[in-house]
Amino acid sequence: MTHSTTRGRLARLGLIGLAAGLALTGCSTVGSTAGGDSGATGAADDGTFTVGFATGGQPDADWQQLQGDVAQGLAEQRGWDFVELSNDNSEATATKNADIFIQKGVDVVMMFNGQPSANPVIAKKYEAAGIPVVTFDIAQPGWYFVGVDNAAAGTEGGTSLGELAKEKWDCKVDLVISAEGTAAGQINTWRTGNARDAVKKTCPDIPEGNYVSYEADGNLTTSLANAPGVFAAHPDAKNILVVGLNDQAVVGALQAATQLGRDGSIMGWGQDGGLITGDNVDPNLVGSVMYFLEGYPASAFEIADAIEAGDAPAVKDTGDDAAVSVKPCPVTAEEAASIPSIEDRVSQLASAPKGSTEYDLFCKA
Amino acid sequence: MTTSLITAADPAAAPEGRGGRRRPDRRGPAGYRDALSIAAVWLVLIVATTVVRPDFLSSQTLLAVTFTMSISGILAVAQAIIVISGGLLDLSLPVALVFSAWATVTALNNGLPTPVAIVIGILAGAAWGALNGLIVVFGKLNPIIVTLATGFGGLAVMLIFFTSAQIPSASDLRLYGLGRFLGLPNIFWPMVIVIIVAGLALHFTRWGRHVVAVGGNAQAAKARGINLRRMRLATFIGAGAVAGLAGVMFSAVTPSFTAAAGAGFQLIVIGAVILAGISLSGGKGNLLVLLLSIGFLATIPASIAFFGLPPAWALVFQGALLIIAVGIDGYRLKRTAR
Amino acid sequence: MTTTSTAPARPAPLFDDPQQSTARRILGTFKGPVGSISAALVVTLLIGLIWVGPAYLSPSNVQIVGVSVAIPLIVGVMASFALLAGVVDLSIGSMVGFGAVIFNQLVAAGLDPWLVALITVVVGAVVGLTNALVIVKFGAEPLAVTLGMLTLLRGLCQVIVVSAPPSTLIDPLYTVTQGAILGFPTLLLIGIGVTLIAAGIVSKTRVGRKVQAVGGDDRAAARAGISVTKVRVIALMVSGIGAAIGGILYVGQLGSASNVLGTGLEFQIYAALMIGGYSITRGGVGNPLGGLLGLLVVAGITNILNVQFFDPDYLDLIVAIILLAAVLVDRIRGGDSFE
DSSP: OHHHHHHHHHHHHHHHHHHHHHHHHHHHHHHHHHHOSOOTTOSOOOSOOEEEEEEOOOTTOHHHHHHHHHHHHHHHHHTOEEEEEEOTTOHHHHHHHHHHHHHHTOSEEEEOOSSGGGHHHHHHHHHHHTOOEEEESSOOTTSEEEEEOHHHHHHHHHHHHHHHHHHHHTTOOSEEEEEEOGGGTHHHIIIIIHHHHHHHHHSTTSOGGGEEEEEOTTSHHHHHHHHHHHHHTSTTOOSEEEEESSHHHHHHHHHHHHHTTOOTTEEEEOSBOTTSSSSOOOTTEEEEEEOOGGGHHHHHHHHHHHHHTTOOOOOOBSSTTBSEEEOOEEEEHHHHTTSOOHHHHHHHHHHSOTTOOHHHHHTTO | OOOOTTSTTOTTSOOTTTOOOSOTTIIIIIHHHHHHHHHHHHHHHHHHHHHHOGGGSSHHHHHHHHHHHHHHHHHHHHHHHHHHTTOOOOTTHHHHHHHHHHHHHHHHHTTOOHHHHHHHHHHHHHHHHHHHHHHHHHHTOOHHHHHHHHHHHHHHHHHHHOSEEEOOTTSHHHHHHHOEETTEETTHHHHHHHHHHHHHHHHHSHHHHHHHHHHHOHHHHHHTTOOHHHHHHHHHHHHHHHHHHHHHHHHHHOSEEEGGGGTTHHHHHHHHHHHTTOOTTSSOOOHHHHHHHHHHHHHHHHHHHHHTOOTHHHHHHHHHHHHHHHHHHHHHHHHHHO | OOSGGGOOOOOOOSSOOTTSOHHHHHHHHTSTHHHHHHHHHHHHHHHHHHHTOGGGGSHHHHHHHHHHHHHHHHHHHHHHHHHHTTOOOTTHHHHHHHHHHHHHHHHHTTOOHHHHHHHHHHHHHHHHHHHHIIIIITOOOHHHHHHHHHHHHHHHHHHHOOSSOOOOOOHHHHHHHHOEETTEEHHHHHHHHHHHHHHHHHHHSHHHHHHHHHHHOHHHHHHTTOOHHHHHHHHHHHHHHHHHHHHHHHHHHHSSOOTTTTTTHHHHHHHHHHHTTOOSSSSSOOOHHHHHHHHHHHHHHHHHHHHTTOOTHHHHHHHHHHHHHHHHHHHHTTOOOOO
16 A cells, blocks of 8 residues: 555645645735835846837737847847737737736836737726836727828728729729638728728729628638638639738638639739738739838837836827827839848848838838 | 546447447448438538529539648548547647648758658658657557647647748749649649548558557457557558648648648548548548548538628538537437447 | 556545545545645746745735636536536537627627626526537537537637627626735635535535546446436536636626637646546546646646746647646556557
8 A cells, every 4th residue: 555655645745835835825915015016026126127018929920929029129229128928819818918017017018919809908907007008000098009000001002902903904893802800800990991992992883792701810821711612602703802901811812713713813912011022922912011010119119218218208099199100011012022021121120220110121112 | 447438428339348349330331321411411502502502513613612622631531540540539630730831841942852842741740640659659648638738739839930931932832732633723632542542541451451440449459469559650650641741732722821820620620520420439430421521511611602601600500510410420329229 | 656656546436435534535635636736736836936936926926827717717617527427528618708709799788797697607508408418318429519519609709709899897797807805816716616616516415426427437327327318418518607607707807708719728728627637538537626726737837937928839838748747647547548
């Protein structure tokens, strides 16, 4: 029965450990109440300005990780502390991250939250803690909005695509496909919906029945899985336009068209510029709207500079009245060919003079 | 010793020790019946869609359905091999898929010739299978739990080490992925070949008969002198190689993908295997029925598009059909057992 | 674990020896998986204390861990009855999401939250009943049926929530799910309460013994006069109801519900439950206390990585390794071995 006694001992050890743990909890409760409200993680607030950065954590978008890398570089330039978490594309994680940043006692939070449904709760927490927040692309009352005017980006993309259709096909368009990403909420309405409306405005004679939507979920794999049925269901459409939430969604539709032999006359105009640079651009992706997403932290750090100097600017929290409005940069595929790839842009931005934005550096340079 | 309780709710399941398998002749009439019932439901779906939209029966629909079938079909063969061999389920196939696609693309981007890149992709899948197999065999652990762990562990490692991968747009493999043969997508044909070859191998080779025997009753197979460890390891490696081929095909049709890109295949592949009547208790399964069930599941999204419904409905129908199918299957087994 | 390799497979006694004292019985619970997982928790706490410092156990940090672990705990403990009865329920993650979506949408539509909560719980029960009907009545494989239900419910979430979901901040529910009583997270207290009740049911009542008996060997249980059907139907309904409650609590905590809420939660929960001594492939084993400890270990490690601002991708890798280690230890101790 030796094994049994050993196990018993182990178990008792476990119990003792648990008890010790609970006792410690109690002690530190007392300690902390006595010690006041200093930064709870004891990672001693030594007075250094600290940036808390939450990346989006959507694995399909590499710009989200790059935003974190760019921000880290900018913080190092300034000699600030920098802590990073991932929102993991989950509203529950994003909410927990807020608690962690508050506990850490950061001085400003920057984030992209791709699942913004919990943003009101997150805002409530930061407001109670008195921590200013910079949000990228998704507006929330009380947070500095840094981002592209998504509504304008959608309209500009759609207009450019409409103009091309007018020029090439005399607006004889058989099918306008919207590759939606409904999980993005309002952003999807602005980008995809406004692009669709802009096509409508530029080519008003396209019949209402020629507009179709499908769920592309903002990533190429899902879009490519769902799009073939859409083309099959409209077998007679020849001249086809595609708009969508982002480049991945649009390229998914274009790839499906190629697979079904429907790429004879199809043009897609993306959003976010994720797949318009580099060597492997889809030949039917005629253009995209670049926001240089990875460069957003440069704008956010201007706000942080002011906050650090004790001179926090007034909060501007909507796309129309943004703290920093990133100018959308609509580019055709030819124009995009001269724009460096995302990694090169990140390194060039790092060595550019303080205050440079990617728009200045790269948009139709 | 307890029997696997995945099937314990099925009172017809033979308890261990009694030895009798519940369908001695499962390759015969049962396979036919499975095939007929899936073909019938498939036909109902096609007729229903055609009534609403007569233009459903077109070469475009055929292209859409065959394209959708291609990659999930190859992956389903990998899953079927695992299930038939009594390995329960491999939950890490999405990782195997993306890992081998990444290996293929990386080889191409480093200037290696296309055939070499394809072999590297398949080997990467086999290596992944070997990892799972080694843990299962030497840890004597349940494959569902092992592959659950290696599935999210492997995804984590890929997320740490690579962001996105792009196949060179001028490479032969990429051009192959965009082409057609006999009016159907190129990538459809490897799927057909894999199903035929694997199906024949399972029925007519010694290896195949051993796989089925081990899946049907491991202890009895062992008593007959089959080396269980070697058999299991070989099955995992073989299934991994098939998944590797799926990865190669995936890289040929997906110009840019990330580590998580395989997630969407998980449910559809498991669903196809179960719908095909390939019991999770192992030892039975017909790959031609599997082909039918993949075709049926791939038709659902196309039908949904023809009805003009949002694609989320495809998930609802696929889920509901899976429940109904396994319900009917279970009921039938129960009746025959009486 | 030096001596365990020689331990013979010793099946857990179906009925407790009435002569054992209560203290011995409680201690007895800590033998086996619960014992080793307690040790793992102690190690986790020690690593936390050494690496993070005393702040690891500060009230605010306990609050963070408590808030994040409480809902999976409640869902997991309720689902563990299905595991114990030998019918794994994979649909819990989607049911959490579906419950949250129904609750959020109906409350936003202006219905009374209590009424909506009742509706949501009923929906959870109906989903559980549907699973049970197909599994128990028709004899289908639990894994396959609940996988279908997982897909179906996720599809319904996406059908219902097509753009940004409405925001419904219900103050009392927010306070319960995010608040603290005497410096301890309220929701975690509730979760621990649920766990203790469940542990009591499992180890002390006839109902619990029946569930274990059905999960351990349904034929023997049937011969002993236990209604296998009834036990499994109720267990699956409890699992569905638990997930529905989890959904409601998430809406309270997050103030809304997207159509991706709860995605993959079933695997997170079952990984933790397996670390705590349950099995998703075998009924009749596991104790809610082990489940609690398993979830706490994972949450504790998550938190160490979080407050040290470590790349969260490593977390999944660590959980995967711990899971493999846990089932390996269980196997060596005489649990199921797979050949």
